[in-house]
Amino acid sequence: MAKELKDLTKRSENYSQWYNELVVKADLAEPSSVRGCMVIKPYGYAIWEKMQHELDQMFKLTGVQNAYFPLLIPKSYLSKEASHVKGFAKECAVVTHYRLKSSPDGDSVIVDPEARLEEELIIRPTSETIIWNTYRNWISSYRDLPLLINQWANVFRWEMRTRLFLRTAEFLWQEGHTAHATSEEAQAKAIEMLNVYRDFAHNFMALPVVTGVKTANERFAGALETYTIEAMMQDGKALQSGTSHYLGQNFAKAFDVKFVNNENNLDYVWATSWGVSTRLMGALIMTHSDDNGLVLPPKLAPIQVVIVPVYKNDEQLKEVDAKVAPIVANLRSRGISVKYDNADNKRPGFKFADYELKGVPVRLVLGARDIANNTIEVMRRDTLEKDTVTLDGIEDYVARLLDDIQQGIYNKALKLRESMTFKVDTWEEFQEQIEKGGFILAHWDGTTETEERIKELTKATIRCIPMDAPDEEGVDMLTGKPSHRRVIFARNY
Amino acid sequence: MAKELKDLTKRSENYSQWYNELVVKADLAEPSSVRGCMVIKPYGYAIWEKMQHELDQMFKLTGVQNAYFPLLIPKSYLSKEASHVKGFAKECAVVTHYRLKSSPDGDSVIVDPEARLEEELIIRPTSETIIWNTYRNWISSYRDLPLLINQWANVFRWEMRTRLFLRTAEFLWQEGHTAHATSEEAQAKAIEMLNVYRDFAHNFMALPVVTGVKTANERFAGALETYTIEAMMQDGKALQSGTSHYLGQNFAKAFDVKFVNNENNLDYVWATSWGVSTRLMGALIMTHSDDNGLVLPPKLAPIQVVIVPVYKNDEQLKEVDAKVAPIVANLRSRGISVKYDNADNKRPGFKFADYELKGVPVRLVLGARDIANNTIEVMRRDTLEKDTVTLDGIEDYVARLLDDIQQGIYNKALKLRESMTFKVDTWEEFQEQIEKGGFILAHWDGTTETEERIKELTKATIRCIPMDAPDEEGVDMLTGKPSHRRVIFARNY
Numbered sequence: 001m002a003k004e005l006k007d008l009t010k011r012s013e014n015y016s017q018w019y020n021e022l023v024v025k026a027d028l029a030e031p032s033s034v035r036g037c038m039v040i041k042p043y044g045y046a047i048w049e050k051m052q053h054e055l056d057q058m059f060k061l062t063g064v065q066n067a068y069f070p071l072l073i074p075k076s077y078l079s080k081e082a083s084h085v086k087g088f089a090k091e092c093a094v095v096t097h098y099r100l101k102s103s104p105d106g107d108s109v110i111v112d113p114e115a116r117l118e119e120e121l122i123i124r125p126t127s128e129t130i131i132w133n134t135y136r137n138w139i140s141s142y143r144d145l146p147l148l149i150n151q152w153a154n155v156f157r158w159e160m161r162t163r164l165f166l167r168t169a170e171f172l173w174q175e176g177h178t179a180h181a182t183s184e185e186a187q188a189k190a191i192e193m194l195n196v197y198r199d200f201a202h203n204f205m206a207l208p209v210v211t212g213v214k215t216a217n218e219r220f221a222g223a224l225e226t227y228t229i230e231a232m233m234q235d236g237k238a239l240q241s242g243t244s245h246y247l248g249q250n251f252a253k254a255f256d257v258k259f260v261n262n263e264n265n266l267d268y269v270w271a272t273s274w275g276v277s278t279r280l281m282g283a284l285i286m287t288h289s290d291d292n293g294l295v296l297p298p299k300l301a302p303i304q305v306v307i308v309p310v311y312k313n314d315e316q317l318k319e320v321d322a323k324v325a326p327i328v329a330n331l332r333s334r335g336i337s338v339k340y341d342n343a344d345n346k347r348p349g350f351k352f353a354d355y356e357l358k359g360v361p362v363r364l365v366l367g368a369r370d371i372a373n374n375t376i377e378v379m380r381r382d383t384l385e386k387d388t389v390t391l392d393g394i395e396d397y398v399a400r401l402l403d404d405i406q407q408g409i410y411n412k413a414l415k416l417r418e419s420m421t422f423k424v425d426t427w428e429e430f431q432e433q434i435e436k437g438g439f440i441l442a443h444w445d446g447t448t449e450t451e452e453r454i455k456e457l458t459k460a461t462i463r464c465i466p467m468d469a470p471d472e473e474g475v476d477m478l479t480g481k482p483s484h485r486r487v488i489f490a491r492n493y
Numbered sequence: 494m495a496k497e498l499k500d501l502t503k504r505s506e507n508y509s510q511w512y513n514e515l516v517v518k519a520d521l522a523e524p525s526s527v528r529g530c531m532v533i534k535p536y537g538y539a540i541w542e543k544m545q546h547e548l549d550q551m552f553k554l555t556g557v558q559n560a561y562f563p564l565l566i567p568k569s570y571l572s573k574e575a576s577h578v579k580g581f582a583k584e585c586a587v588v589t590h591y592r593l594k595s596s597p598d599g600d601s602v603i604v605d606p607e608a609r610l611e612e613e614l615i616i617r618p619t620s621e622t623i624i625w626n627t628y629r630n631w632i633s634s635y636r637d638l639p640l641l642i643n644q645w646a647n648v649f650r651w652e653m654r655t656r657l658f659l660r661t662a663e664f665l666w667q668e669g670h671t672a673h674a675t676s677e678e679a680q681a682k683a684i685e686m687l688n689v690y691r692d693f694a695h696n697f698m699a700l701p702v703v704t705g706v707k708t709a710n711e712r713f714a715g716a717l718e719t720y721t722i723e724a725m726m727q728d729g730k731a732l733q734s735g736t737s738h739y740l741g742q743n744f745a746k747a748f749d750v751k752f753v754n755n756e757n758n759l760d761y762v763w764a765t766s767w768g769v770s771t772r773l774m775g776a777l778i779m780t781h782s783d784d785n786g787l788v789l790p791p792k793l794a795p796i797q798v799v800i801v802p803v804y805k806n807d808e809q810l811k812e813v814d815a816k817v818a819p820i821v822a823n824l825r826s827r828g829i830s831v832k833y834d835n836a837d838n839k840r841p842g843f844k845f846a847d848y849e850l851k852g853v854p855v856r857l858v859l860g861a862r863d864i865a866n867n868t869i870e871v872m873r874r875d876t877l878e879k880d881t882v883t884l885d886g887i888e889d890y891v892a893r894l895l896d897d898i899q900q901g902i903y904n905k906a907l908k909l910r911e912s913m914t915f916k917v918d919t920w921e922e923f924q925e926q927i928e929k930g931g932f933i934l935a936h937w938d939g940t941t942e943t944e945e946r947i948k949e950l951t952k953a954t955i956r957c958i959p960m961d962a963p964d965e966e967g968v969d970m971l972t973g974k975p976s977h978r979r980v981i982f983a984r985n986y
Contacts, residue, residue, distance in 0.1 A: 034563045039627055042558035065535035070527045071647055071663050079601045090592055094604050097587040098651040108572045111587050111613055120604055134532055154564055158591040170564050
């Protein structure tokens with residue numbers, strides 16, 4: 001068994017440590033020497049690339065185009081939108097100088113005090129301000145609308161406590177920024193993009209998510225409404241996985257972006273923004289993986305199928321090589337990514353453990369005896385079930401198995417979420433349940449005061465008011481005040 | 494005629510102004526409010542995305558994997574490699590603080606003086622230092638080599654004089670960083686990647702480039718050898734379009750990256766790095782475009798074919814719509830991107846000028862008379878030639894035409910370069926020719942002194958010593974000292 005695997009902490013022992021170790025051991029990412037910044041390693045980046053590719057296609061189908069805006073934002077822009085500055089100004093990386101020079105002793109470099117910027121520049125924590133400052137020149141009439149633009153970029157927020165993928169100072173993301181002629185259209189767009197995120201999570205990440213609306217307290221700084229997709233991790237904690245914001249006219253007013261509407265009146269433009277980030281990697285890892293390592297959904301796995309030969313001598317290896325070649329070719333012709341690992345400097349057992357750790361969905365093992373029997377050993381990573389099947393039509397079998405695994409891990413995650421979602425009506429019950437984890441559907445009186453008091457007392461936050469929450473009369477657990485629907489409480493990452 | 498087009502400066506009047514205007518009028522990019530930084534607009538970004546996609550595939554075929562390293566680099570890293578710091582330290586954006594706070598009057602934000610970093614961070618001008626600092630932990634044995642990694646990223650160099658795409662403070666690029674067990678392997682890799690750039694330029698950008706070696710004076714800061722692809726613009730000036738560096742053991746020594754080689758000895762690792770950037774957009778635009786606007790190679794054009802209907806009434810439009818639908822479907826099934834522009838708020842003449850400005854390679858125009866005659870009008874953007882051809886098999890015709898255009902603009906650019914490449918043997922001739930532009934093949938005595946003197950006197954630099962430069966004895970034009978081969982001199986962007 002590979003050393004890396006043997007050392008992996010079990011989820012039941014320490015879920016948090018299991019995650020931290022797994023990210024590093026599976027070669028996904030590692031901390032860098034720059035505080036709070038990570039290095040995304042090739043295997044981790046390959047998964048992120050697949051996510052990007054699928055999301056990008058989904059965005060484009062909705063009419064969105066990509067563009068690129070500057071990394072640096074003049075400091076004064078941040079304070080143009082009153083609530084935005086409160087949310088972002090505190091955690092910024094600030095560029096104050098534009099030149100270094102040799103130190104007097106010549107051995108190092110120092111900041112050149114003469115190269116001080118007149119106005120400091122901020123590394124974007126998000127790009128609403130610089131983008132709306134640009135949109136002012138792009139929009140003058142309703143004919144210029146809607147403007148549907150997305151950017152793939154790095155952003156920076158000076159986080160004090162960081163964790164690989166889940167919370168890092170620098171992270172990679174996409175941020176969509178759309179401009180519309182009416183409030184209705186902008187609101188509809190915000191929800192449309194939320195649904196794109198939901199569909200991506202379901203269909204590619206095999207991640208069941210709840211869609212909902214954030215409370216005023218949890219809104220994006222500058223938004224009138226924030227929509228969210230919330231996922232449940234295996235420890236019952238929530239992970240906010242993507243948000244979509246209806247911004248009203250806040251940024252248009254802050255940056256003076258007006259247009260002539262079709263009634264020939266001047267009005268401010270209506271806006272949305274929406275984003276998902278490398279945080280999705282954290283959600284993916286935490287949702288499906290187990291004590292043996294990663295479990296990846298086939299649709300996002302860099303290697304979908306690995307084939308390992310078992311042999312005693314060169315002659316047997318040649319025989320296996322010959323048998324495997326057409327299988328590899330056939331699978332690749334179906335767009336399935338296959339690795340045939342016949343490297344002879346590692347034993348099969350080591351390879352098995354390593355590919356388990358890396359979450360390769362399907363493993364095929366072929367030896368001399370299999371060839372004699374016209375069979376092959378198949379293992380599916382999600383359940384670790386092994387099966388010996390006929391070589392005839394093995395490619396169809398594998399293709400179906402990949403679909404099965406994709407669906408299977410979604411169903412498993414959904415089942416977990418359902419089994420850990422509870423309706424709670426009393427404060428006693430709530431306090432007890434929140435310690436055990438899970439989503440709690442409870443009544444809430446709608447005030448920020450109560451929300452914050454519950455957070456103080458239990459560390460639970462309102463994750464969202466679900467989009468499909470049925471009307472139901474009830475009373476707040478804590479205050480006894482009336483409530484018209486249940487919201488989701490949980491502890492969260 | 495579209496206003497934008499009418500206003501475009503002619504190349505013969507002012508080539509430089511023509512370029513600046515074209516980039517903005519064709520909606521490729523625009524200056525941002527942040528000094529030296531550009532906004533890449535959707536149409537420009539769509540071209541860059543296609544470049545990225547093709548390059549990325551070509552890199553992966555050579556075994557390269559993508560990864561991601563931090564945006565910020567500790568200041569001290571820059572001075573670890575002696576020549577590197579000289580090349581990059583002067584033009585850096587320096588992060589000194591990590592927090593803003595409200596100003597005393599509450600109306601704006603100011604830098605929090607208490608949030609000063611112990612060590613300043615630099616926005617990466619290039620990533621050798623942070624990457625080699627990371628490689629130290631990834632490499633211990635020859636079995637870990639070669640390490641072949643690429644990063645798509647933004648970088649920042651505080652340029653004083655900027656031009657859209659050609660020289661901007663922030664730009665997008667890829668940077669490959671490979672590590673090898675032997676000098677020979679690293680050198681071969683540097684040349685392999687240079688050839689990838691050459692092939693990409695030729696086959697996708699339709700850009701004939703000369704491959705060569707830079708003189709010591711023009712090397713990348715920290716390299717033992719810099720290879721380059723040099724293109725000629727229509728004004729006869731050179732544009733360095735991509736570079737590949739053999740770094741020897743310089744960065745391994747600076748960051749203490751050692752490995753156990755296959756003879757069980759400890760040695761420093763050998764390195765390459767190589768990059769192309771959004772500067773390629775500048776090369777693309779300047780090489781092929783004309784006084785009517787952009788000319789794009791079909792393989793990188795976001796829209797390859799535009800179809801414009803000509804009609805007098807709704808009935809005619811419906812007839813054209815019906816005729817066009819199967820053509821669009823057929824072309825798309827071949828992977829050709831087609832736009833059918835039947836918007837009725839713009840006249841055909843406006844559309845024609847606009848798509849010419851945007852460089853759409855093929856324009857089809859269909860009207861009632863064409864349908865009666867079973868014909869269609871075809872215009873190719875590169876030559877502006879119009880032809881009326883039969884509708885039968887129009888899709889084959891268009892597919893062939895796209896190939897013709899791709900090859901045609903390459904041939905045209907190559908012919909221009911050949912007609913503007915001169916062998917020059919005397920200093921008088923050189924001074925005269927350099928004023929007229931073009932590549933000058935001349936003898937050079939191999940010294941930095943002579944190279945710099947020629948630059949001072951004529952603004953011409955040695956672009957490269959061509960890879961295929963034949964041995965030829967001669968004497969330096971200026972000093973009369975012996976030379977063994979001709980090098981390429983030119984003025985450059």
